[in-house]
Amino acid sequence: MSGCSFLFDLLRSDWLNQPRHPGWSPEVSSVDALVVGGGINGAGIARDLAGRGLSVLLCEKDDLAQHTSSASTKLIHGGLRYLEYYEFSLVRKALAEREVLLKSAPHIMRPMRFVMPHDPGMRPVWMIRAGLFLYDHLARREVLAGSNTVKLHEHPSGAPLKPGFTRGFEYSDGWVDDARLVVLNAIDAATHGAEVLTRWRCIDAQRGDTHWRATLRNEVTGDQRVVSARSLVNAAGPWTGQFLAEHAHVRDPKSLRLVKGSHIVVPKLFDHDYAYIFQNTDRRIIFAIPYEGEFTLIGTTDVEHDGAVGEARIDAGETQYLCEQASRYFARAITPADVVWSYSGVRPLLDDDSGDPSAVTRDYLLDLDTAQAPLMSVWGGKITTFRKLAEEAADRLAPSLGAKRGAWTRHAYLPGGDLGPWIGAAQRPDTDIQRFTQALAARHPDVDPTLIRRLARNYGARADLLLKNGLGPLVVPGLHEAELRYLHQHEWARSADDVLWRRTKLGLHLDAAQRAAVAQWCESNWEPMAAQTAGAGKARSEMTWN
Incomplete structure (x- = not known):
């Protein structure tokens, strides 16, 4: 027909x-x-x-x-632990994609160095070295450095750890703002x-x-x-x-095998830029990652999810698990009382009859x-x-x-990622965004440098779209009317939660009264779409803050 x-x-x-x-x-x-x-x-x-x-x-x-796509550990990574499950094809594919993605959007992604403190009671040194050798060589690297062994008492990452950890392994992966990746x-x-x-x-x-x-x-x-x-x-x-x-x-x-992954956010546990990968007693791993300047992100869990998909929430057992496992390594104990925010997502994993949720492909x-x-x-x-x-x-x-064109995304920038008109030829994603931030600050010397850095990281070259006519009145600290209007007109923001927890992470930096002020502004100024702020209640069901 x-x-x-x-x-x-x-x-x-x-x-x-x-x-x-x-x-x-x-x-x-x-x-x-x-x-x-x-x-x-x-x-x-x-x-x-x-x-x-x-x-x-x-x-x-x-x-x-x-x-799910805003509830990840925020990593662009090959999946070091997948090597134990012989997922070589998946790891190779993911390793190759790391640098493709980093180059496409240097404003929302960056290289990151990870440190694995060695626990003699866990995986032996030879196994870790073999895994890292494969990790370094399964795919070509141009930007990311290879792995090496470190003496923790001489390395910045050793300072926050318990003194019993003397040796570690350092390797590269990447960090990404997952929700912004979807929006871009x-x-x-x-x-x-x-x-x-x-x-x-x-x-x-x-x-x-x-x-x-x-x-x-x-x-x-x-x-x-x-x-x-x-x-x-x-x-x-x-x-x-x-x-x-x-x-x-x-x-x-x-x-599908529906597996819940939960994360907690606590006040920052260290001052350096390294992230940690910790081996747990159950042979799983968790990450501890510098997050939003003032915090540390710890996750994730792997728990079978039997409830409604859109209503995943962290439970007390998961919070306790993440606190206990991180406390095995950090000199300062982490308790549930330290948690300032948490979030959960349901991973849609293809059911391969694995008994352990962590082993599902x-x-x-x-x-x-x-x-x-x-x-x-x-x-x-x-x-x-x-x-x-x-x-x-x-x-x-x-x-x-009847497509008119073939594959095209491998060498394409995501919106805001082409910084060439500002800084010239691309060099490295991490240094390129630094040069761009300096150029943006020079063009807008009247804007607070802290805000310039955030806008550069959030929007890349598109930051000019919201800066070109001025920022307008301040709604709450760090958030002006111009940014709210930009997010509504160009990025489908329809509620305060869309802004505070997905388009930005400003919700972490604001108190309850300030978050309410943003919600009130959106309701008053986004007519006739104000009714869509009803979606904020759904978003809160997946995220909790203390």
């Missing part, structure tokens, strides 16, 4: 004549690909497909990155012509021979839209199986069904390999849609 006949049959059917919600519109959008899910995989696939000249619509029932992919998708809809749920998808007919509902107003799509991409993360069964009416024997599977109109389902995955996942998905899906 041709696209024209599909639309003609739809328009003449009784379906369109049924009574509808007062806000319902009979307009039918026609696109090459409808992407369901606004996490890192959905945003990455939408970006890649749009950049190949295809028409794309991305819908997300909540905010971009509201769930969505911005780039929109720049290439995609339509991005947040707070729109796909409530029904009917499959035909050549097209899907999907019904989208605005979660705030109740309005509905109908979309005719030549293909459907199911990137719903933890909801992948549920979406197939309940909304796309497709049966699939595959299943972090690799992904792309399932393309072309029996009728194409259906691509994304199972599993991790932030580090999102770009490669999106490229592979587009490589498989785009030919049947």
Whole structure:
């Protein structure tokens, strides 16, 4: 059935004549690909497909990155511990992607050195050295330095540790602002012509021979839209199986293992820039990472999740576990009373029958069904390999849609990442952002240097979009009206939580009264979208602060 006949049959059917919600519109959008899910995989696939000249619509029932994709450990890493599970292909793929990503967005990513204190009662020295040798050589490195052994009493990382730890191992990985990574992919998708809809749920998808007919509902107003799509991409993360069964009416024997990962944030435990990887008595590992200047991020747990996907919360046992394991290494004991913030996310891991949640593969599977109109389902995955996942998905899906362009993202900058017009030729991601920050400060000498550094790290070259007409009145310390308006107009921010916990992490630096002041400003100034601040309550259910 041709696209024209599909639309003609739809328009003449009784379906369109049924009574509808007062806000319902009979307009039918026609696109090459409808992407369901606004996490890192959905945003990455939408970006890649749009950049190949295809028409794309991305819908997300909540905010971009509201769930799993903002609840990671914030690492771009190969996954050193995956080597113990013989996941060599996954580790090699992730290691190769580290530098691709670091170069694409030096403002939201940076190289980071990790130190593993050696515990003689855990893995032997030879095993760690062998693992680090593989880590250094499984993929080519241009930016990241190799590993080495350190004497902790002579190394800055040794100072906060218990004196019994004398030897350590140092290696490289990367840090990323995970929620901003999702937003930048969505911005780039929109720049290439995609339509991005947040707070729109796909409530029904009917499959035909050549097209899907999907019904989208605005979660705030109740309005509905109908979309005719030549293909459907199911990137719903933890909801992948549920979406197939309940909304796309497709049966699939595959299943996801839903594993909750929780993190705690405490006042900073050390003054240097190194991160730690600690071996636990249960043979798992946790990280302790410098975070937001004033804090240390500790995580993560691996706990089977049996509750509602969108309602994952850290429990007392997880908090105690993270405190106890970190306290085995730090000279200063960490207790639950030290926790100032925590967050939890549900990882959608492809079920491989592993008994231990920590052993479940972090690799992904792309399932393309072309029996009728194409259906691509994304199972599993991790932030580090999102770009490669999106490229592979587009490589498989785009030919049947008549894409005008092939793979293109490997050497492309994410929005704000091209600092060349400011600093000239790129050198290293970490030094490039420093040079850019200096250039931005020189162009705006009247702006506080601390704010300049934050804006440079958050927005990169796009910082000029919110600075060019002045910052406007101060709403709360460190946050001006110009930034709030920019986030609303250019980054789909619709609530205070969108701003404070995903687009920025300013919520950590503000007290309850100041967070409430931001919420009040958004409600008063984002009309007629003020009703969408109702989503703030959902976001808080996944994050807690003390």
